[in-house]
Amino acid sequence: MNSATVSGPARHRPLVLKLTALVAASFVFGFALVPFYDTLCRAVGFNGRTLKDALAAKDVGPVRVDLARQLTVQFSATLMPGLPWEIRPLEPTLDIHPGEIRTTRFLVRNTAHETITGQAVPSVSPSQAALSLRKLDCFCFRQQTLGPGESRELALTFIVNPDIDIKLREMTLAYAFFPAPTPSSPTGDQP
Amino acid sequence: MSATTLPHDAAGHHGEHHPSGLMRWLTTTNHKDIGTMYMTFSMVMFFLGGLMILLVRAELFQPGLQFLKPEFFNQLIGNHALIMIFGALMPAATGFANWQIPLMIGAPDMALPRLNNWGFWLLPPAALMLTLPFVLELFGVGDGALATGWTFYAPLSVQGGIGVDFAIFAVHLLGISSIMGSINIIVTIFNMRAPGMTLMKMPLFVWGWLVTAFLLVITLPVLAGAVTMLLTDRHFGTHFFSAAGGGDPILFQHLFWFFGHPEVYILLLPVWGLVPHVLSTFSRKPIYGYKAQVYSFIAIGVLSLIVWAHHFFTAGLPVPALLYFMYSTMSISLPLAVLFFCWIATMWRGAMTFETPMLFAVGFIVLFGIAGLTGLVLADVAADAQYHHSYFVVAHFHFALFTGGIMGVMTGVYYWLPKWTGHMYSETLGKLHFWLTVISFNLAFMPQFFLGLAGMPRRIPDYALQFAEYNAISTVGAFILGFAQLLFAYNIWKCIKGGPSVSARVWEGTEGLEWQLPSPPPHHSWDVQPTVK
The missing domain is CATH 1.20.5 (Single alpha-helices involved in coiled-coils or other helix-helix interfaces)
Incomplete structure (x- = not known):
């Protein structure tokens, strides 16, 4: 060669x-x-992701409320850098029965002298509870705009599906509040 | 390896014109020149990365903050890692590939020589990109180099300063360089082997590199994609990793480690390929279990692509995923055990002598074994919660990458340097280098296992008083280790400049095509291809 x-x-x-x-x-x-x-x-439900869309009350249907079981749902709220707000859950924990519709509120206050838009991102732990937590209405479905010094109570209505793992007694629903990425174009498509 | 015939005296053929001086190195398309440049670049980066980590170890000598501001400390650790991985280890492996693959498969040069040149010359600008922010900060521009650790985890890297942008572009350049190098190596191996050299007659070093090159081609583009997403998140309003916009920071960890875990084997496979040659030479026995080793290389390459999430067991993955990643990770130890068995069996009842390359090869087997065993502990999901992000991990991956990677490279350098230069290095200095390296390495990293078990976290410039003694020992070890490498550089320099001439075979027990060429090999390695029977 x-x-x-x-x-x-x-x-x-x-x-x-x-x-x-x-x-x-x-x-x-x-x-x-x-x-x-x-x-x-x-x-x-990896990563504590909850379902993307709100459930209408009619979708939930006649859910059997399981009065025999009681679950403790803890709420937490964290501010991410760049959002000059104060925020806390008005009820840090709620004792609920699987299947009942409950509403709780978070208090937010804008401490800055300008109008600011924020977005709450939820996470559920343990993650196997994420699929059982259904939100009927949530402030996290849309961006929240607060004027200078404005306070507001944000409502969350949810239901825990009775099919939730029998071993679970506690779950945490944590919200991280971020400065809204695009204040000019609010979307209803947030997680 | 099979017996071969050499059709004519391969020396000579220096008749054509070569540019000299700087232009020779800028424009060269010769695989040996390019290999030399890769090795030189690797050595420079090795000392630069080493200098960075000696500053870190000086700071960690005592508890409290003595020399460095925490911000600068954070910049040093990440850049140390990037420089050692992308600047020192990968170019050293590519340097070996350039020098050795054409010699070992009987080819005149690499298949794509101009691509080869370009691949190398992307590296210095990339190194400059990575380190420039250190200098810019001195002039008041920006806030220093990448300070996120080498893993770029979002959201920290989304919020970081200009150092992150520089590092992203450096990674792009390094990635392009490695991909071009890999394409060149695959094409060379597939298209330019000597007649008669079937795939299953290829030297193990070439096999190790073939698997490495495929891993690079598959995984590096994913890293390039991940850092590109990071860049657009930082500057162009996308939300790949920003939870506020519907993205997910954990996604970054998946993308990063989809590249990052195979990267470990990218660094190790070329070394696993060269060590059997050295063991065989100095045991004066053929390589044991050639086929088993080839299949193990392939198995490890494939498995490495499906185990990535064991790097973030504590990030909140669901239990079934944790179990999957635990068992798949542990399954890598099976082909690895086959390799260890073959290495030991190659030495078994051999007529062994312990020249410097053999010392490094045996040291590699012992210390890399510790890396493998501690890796099994980390792979255990239940145990990992304690070890995660502690100094145990630091000690584990330095046992893997220093002894498995860098000591393997040193094995190869001492083994092939006489072939490349035509001179013998100083055996006395080489042995001194080996013992200083091994002892000081263990002094530096063995205490870190215990620090990690006791709960000392990684990447923190200060620590609790109870960790003081082990940190002091570790720092002393690190400084001896660092300065011992000057012996290595000096020995190589002396060997290039002169020394006793060596024969074509160099060592008594060598087999393979590269030992049939004279030492040093002629400018064009195989003008006429040899035939492998």
Whole structure:
């Protein structure tokens, strides 16, 4: 075999193209993981994600209230950097029976001298409780805009599905309040 | 390896024009020149990353804050890691690939020489990008380099200063460089092997690199995508990782470690490939279990792609996912145990001598074994809650990456340096380097296992008084380890400049194509391809 047939860039081209395609596919795969992960989390409650859409009361139907069981639901609220608000749950814990519809409130106050929009992001732990917690109405479904120094009570109406794991006695619903990313275009599509 | 024939005297053929001086190195497409540049770059980065961590260890010598501000401390730890991984270890492995793969498979050069040149010359700008924010801060621009640790976890990295942006672009450049290098290596291996060298006759080092190159091609684009998302989150209003906009910070950890875990094997596989050659040479026995090792490489490469979440067991994953990632992680120890068995069996009843490369290879097996065993402990979901983010993890991955990675590279350097230069290095200095390295390494990192078990967290510039003694010992060890590497650099320098000439085979027990070329090999490695029977 002589060196003329040993070198010769043209014969490498098909393999180089295939490998380049593999690189491109991997790059796309990384981005495809974003919606895939989101869907997975919502479907199985990974990561404490609650269901995306509010339930209408009629969707809940005639739920049997399980008076034999009692659950403690804890509420917490955390401010993320850049949001000059004060916030606390008016009822830090609620004792509930699975299946009953309950409403609780959070108190928020804007301490700044300007109008600010915030967005609350919920998380439920333990995560296996996330799918059993159904919200009928929640301030986290939309952005909240508070004027300078304004206070407001934000309401949350929820129901814990009676099919919740029998071993669970306590669950925590935690809200992190963020400065709204795009104050100009409020969406009802938040988690 | 099979017996081979050498069709003609391969020395000579230096007739063509080569640019000299700086232009030679800027424009070279020769695999040996490029390999040398990779190794040199790696050595410079090794000392730069080492200097950074010695500052950190100096700060940790005593409790309290003595030398460094916490902000600067945070910048040093992350940049130490990025520089050691992307600047020192990966370029060293690519340097070996450039030097050795054409020699070992009987090719005249790499398949894509110009791509090869470009791949290397992306590295210095990337290193500059990574370290420039340190300098800019001195002139009042920005707030220093990347301070998030090397993992860039969101949301910290979304909020960080310009150092994060510089690091993102540095990672892009380093990634492009590695991907080009990998494509070149795969094409070279598939298209340019000597006639008769089937895949299952390839040297193990080439096999290790083939698996590495595929892992790089598959996982690095995912990292590039993740840091691109980070960049757009920071500047262009996207919310991939911002919970306020519907994103998820944990997603970043998934994307990062989808790359990050295979990266561990990217760093280790080339070394696992070269160590058997060294063991075989100095035991004067053929490699034991060649096929078993090849299949283990492939198995580890595949498994490494599906175990990533064990890096964040404490992030709140559901129990079924935890169990899956625990068992899949532990299953990697099976092919790894096969490798250990083959390495030991290669030495079994051999006529062993302990020249410097062999010392490093045996030291590698012992210390890397500790890394593997402590890794099994970390893989246990129940136990990991205690160890997570503690110094136990730091000690574990330095046992893996220093002894498994860097000591493996040193094994290869001492083994092949006489082949590359035509001169023998100083065996006395080499042995001194080995013993200083091994003793000081254990002095530096063994105490960190106990610190971690006692609850000392990573990445904090201060610590509780009860950790003082072990930290002082660790710092003393780290400084000896750092300065011992000057011996390594000096020995290499002396070997390049001169020394006793060596034969083509260099060592008594060598087998394989590269030992049939003279030492140093001619400018074009194999003008006429050898035939492997």
